[in-house]
Amino acid sequence: MTSIAPEPVTTLAPADDEVHVVCCNPDVALCGTDVAGLPWGDGDEETTCIVCRDLEHQNCPRCGI
Ligand SMILES: [Zn+2]
Numbered sequence: 001m002t003s004i005a006p007e008p009v010t011t012l013a014p015a016d017d018e019v020h021v022v023c024c025n026p027d028v029a030l031c032g033t034d035v036a037g038l039p040w041g042d043g044d045e046e047t048t049c050i051v052c053r054d055l056e057h058q059n060c061p062r063c064g065i
């Protein structure tokens, strides 16, 4: 009887819903911060800008969506 340990499944779930960016420009945060290339929205709430949190409940300042 051979027991094979299951390989650890590494699931890197995208945290796109944590990224508070302008809907028509993913490189710009809602507050206007250039977030291109930044590790934005990696699940750590400490990295979530409070300005963006507040603005995410409003329409996009650019396209109104
Ligand atoms: Zn927009």
Ligand SMILES: [Zn+2]
Binding pocket: 029, 030, 031, 032, 033, 049, 050, 051, 052, 053
């Ligand atoms: Zn922000």
